[in-house]
Amino acid sequence: DFNERCAQCSEVNWGLTDGGRFYCRSCHNVAERTREVVNTDFISNARIQTISKGLRKQEKTDGGCEWYVCEGFQLVLKKQAEALEALGVCPQMKDEILCNFWRRYLQKSEQAYCNRPAGETVKALSVCDSSTDVDSEPERPSLLHLLSLSESEGDLQTDCSFASSTSKISESTSMCSGSVDGSFYFMKNRKEKLRMTMPMTLSFCYMALLWLREPMTLSDLLRFVAEGHIPYLNVFQHFPEKMKLCGLDLKIFCVESWPVYEEVYNKMLELAVFLDLPRFPDITDSCFLHPDMLCMKYLMEANLPDELHNWTCRVVKKICIGEADFLTLVPGNKTRRNVKYDVLAAAVIVVVLKILFLLDDHYEWLLSDFAEERNKNNKEGAPYFEFKKWYKVIKCSLDVEQKKLDEERAKYLWRCEKPLFYSAKKKSKVLKRRQMVVNLQNQFGKLSGSVQPAEKPNPSSFQLSWFEENTDGSCFHGHSLKGILQEKCGLLTAMNPDYWLCTVKLCTEKLCGHLAHYREVGFPQSYHFVLRLFSFLLRIQPSYIHDEVCVIEHKLFNKKLCKKPKYSAVIRK
C-alpha cells in the first residue's frame, strides 16, 4: 500500500488509524496521506423499490452510504418546502401536495413505486477513482464521454473541473459518482422520462403552489430563491454526511447559474403533462393570482393611483381574461396559451397606462403639465396625478434599486464551505484552494471597510413600498385621475382618444418562440421606462412583458383590427 519512509524514523512500517490515516508503528508519527478507499464491488441489479426505507448495504469505510439521485432530489424538495412554509405557505404544501407530486413523478419515471422492467440493471462504482477496471470493461463509457452527453446549461468546459484550475479528468477515470446511479443518469434512454434537474425542483414547487393557489407568483418564488430564502444554490450542503457527493453527482446537484423564469415555467408545464395531472383548481376572482388582485398589488408597488384599478378591471373584463376557464391550468391543453399570472397583470397595467396616457413621449407630459397647473390652484381634496412627478420619484428609486441589484449580481458567492471534488484524488487540492480562498476573503474583508450584514434581509412580498403618511408627496396611491378622464354617456373614458399598437401583427410563437420582438429602438421612452419598471419588479426581461402587452392589445382591439383592411399603428378608440 503505502511504502514511503516515515518522516520521523525512516521506517516503513505503517498501520491504519480508525479515521483511515496511516501511522508509523515504530514511532507513532501520523502521515499526511490518507488511505483512499477503493471499493470495486459491483452492484448488479438490487433495485430498491421504496425510497424512504431503503435496504442499504453496510456503510463503507469512508463513512458513506448508498444513495440514489432521486433521494438527493427528494431532500432538496424537502428543504425547499420547509423554507416555503417558513415564508408563510400553508403546511399542506409540504406534507401533501408536493409529496404526492413527487411520488407520482417517481412512479412515472420508474424510479420507485413500480416494478422494474426486467433486464435493466444498474452497474456503477460506488466510490470514485478506481482505475483498475478500465481494461476489463471496455464498453463502459468514460467520464468525459458522459459529461459530453449531458445537456446542462453553461459551457461544459468550464463546468467540468470543479476541483482546481489545473485538474484534468483523465480518460482512465471511469464513470464515478457518489450516488449509485449518478453516472447512469446521463445516459440517453433517460431523456424520455423527463430527467430531474435542479431547476425542475423549482418547477415542482411552483406547481404545488399553483395547485394550492398560494399567494406567491413564479417571479416571487424565483426572487426568494435569488435572495437566498429558499435553498437552491448549494443545497447539497444539507445532505447528511453519509451521502457523499462526487464525480457526476456534481453535474446533477451543483448549479452554476440562476434559473430563468421561462425555463422553470416551461418545465412545470411539461411536468404537469408528464404526471398526467387533471385540471388544476380554478383560479377565481378571489384568488391572489387573479389579474384583478395582482394588478392591485402591482399598482401599489409601482406607486400608481388606486383609481387605476378600475381601469385594469375593465380591461380584464373586456378581454375575458378574468374567467376561471382562461386562467386555470389544464395540463396538455394545446389550444390555449398558458397563463403567466404575474406577466399578465403587469401587461394589463401597461396597456391601461397606454390607454390613459398614450405614452408617446408627448401626450403624457402634456397631461402632466395640465395636472400641475390644476394642482397649483386646487389645494383641497386629492391632488391630480402628475405623470412627471411620478416619473421622477420612480426613476430615482428604480435607479437606486437597480444599482443595488446589479452589485448583488456581481457579489454572489457560488461556492460554500462544503467543498466538492470529482474524485478523491483531487480532494486535497480542492481543500487547499478553498482554504486559500477563505484566507484571501478574510484579508480583503478587513480592507473593504464594509460591514457584512449578519443576516439576509427579511423576505418581503413588496420590493418597493410607498407610504401615504409621507409628507414629501412621494406616494401617489391616493392621487386622482380626474384631470385625464371625462364622462361620456354616463361612462368614464379617457380624454386621450388615441392608442398606438406595439405591433401590427403578432408573430407565430412556434416559429420563433415569441409573439413579438422587443427592440430597444422604435418605441417611446416612456414605454421603455414602464417596461423597465415591471421588468425590475418581476425580475424578467422586458421582452416578456412586451409580448404579453401585444397579445392583450390584439384582444382588446380585435374588432377594429379585423374591420379595417389596412390599419395604421395608431387607432382611434
Add this chain to the structure above:
Amino acid sequence: SSHEHKLNFRKSKEECLSYIQDAMLQKQWKRAADFLIFYTESLEKDFSKEYMGPAEMIWRIGTEILCHHSHSSMKEFNSFIEQMKTLGVKRYLKVCLEHAFHLLCNGLIDEAYQNLSLAESWRFGEQTAIQDKEMKLIQAYRGLLDYYSWSKQKTVLLEHGQDGFEDFSVEQEMHSCFRKAAVNLKEIIKIPGVWDLFVKCYVDLLEFYGDHNEARQVLSEYAYNSKFPANPNAHVYLYQFMKRHGESKKSLISALKILHDIVPSHELMIDFNTMLQKSKKRKKRRLGLEVIFAGLDYAGWKENVKAWSCLARQVKQIVISEKHLDWIKQEWNSRKDWWPAFHFSHYLAKRNWQGNESLSYEKALVAGILLGKDCKYFKYVSHQGCKAQVKRFRILKKFVNKHNPAYLRISG
C-alpha cells in the same frame, strides 16, 4: 432557447471583475477590496483556457490594492504575496521577482535580498528551464544588491583607510560581494536587452579592480553588438569610459558620432561640438556645425545658453575667416523657413532679453548673421543692450553691421 441574460458563475465573476476595475481606476481601494472578496472564488474554477486566469488577476489586483490602501501594511502584503506564490507554479519566479521589486521600493533591501536568494534556489522540474529568463533576472538583481553591498563596504573601507584603521574582515566581505556580483551581472548582460544599470555597476566593479580591458570590452559589446536594441545610453557610457581613461580624440569622436545619429538632441552634443570645432580637420569642423544646428532644432534646447554660445562662436569664427560660408548656407537652407518663428520671434526677443541676458546675446549674434541686421530679434536685443549700456552689445552691433554682406551671401 438562448438565455444570454441568464446569470451564471462566469458572468457573475465577469461583472464582479469589471466593478473591481472601475473602482481601481477611480482609486476607490476599499470598494475594490470589497468586490475582490467575491471574486476570489474564481480560483476554485477552471479558467485554463483564458489568456489571463483568475490567479494572475487576483495577484495583480491584490497587489495594487495592498499598495495603495491606507490600512494595509508591509506584513499583510508579504503574507498575501506568499499565498500568491503557491497559486501558480508557472508564475512563481515572476511573483518572486516583483515581490523583490516591491520590497526594494519600500527600502527593505535585506528582505529583498533574502527573497531573491530563496527564489534562486527554487527548482521545479521542467518549469525551471521554462522560467529561465525570470531566473536570470532574479540572479541579476541579486547581483545588483551584491554590488550595492560591495559599494557600501568600499566606502567604509576607504573611510577607515583615511583614519588609519584596517579592517580585514570588511575587506574580505567586500571582495566576496564583488565576486558574487560580478558573476551574475556578467551573465545578464550577455543576453540582448537593455541593462543600463547592470552594465554601469559591472563596469564600476571592473574599473575598481583594474580590469580596464574587460570593462572596455563589455561597453563595446553593449554599444556595438547589433543583437542588442539600439540604446543611446550604451554609447554615452562608452564615451564616458573612454574619457575617463584618456583615450584619443578620434575614439571619443567616433563614439559620439553614433550618439548624434541616434539622439541629435542629447546634451553631450555640446561637448561633441566643442571637440569638433577645435579639430584641425575640415570635415570634423563641418560636422561640428551640423551637430550644433541639429541640437538646436529641438525645443528642449531653445533656452540652452551653452548651445547657443557654441553655435555663435562657430558661426562668428566662420564669418571672420570668410571661409566656408557655404557651410552655414547649407545648414540654414532647411531651417530658414521655420527657425525665425521658432527661435527669433519678437516675442522671444523680449522674453530672452528679460529672462537671460547672455542667452539673448548669443542668440542675437546668430540671428544677426543668419537673418541680417534688420531682423526683429537682433534689432530688439541689440537696441535694448545698447540702451542698457552693456558693452558687449555695442560690440555685437558693430560686428553684425560690419559683416552684413556675409548674411547676404548666406541668404542669397
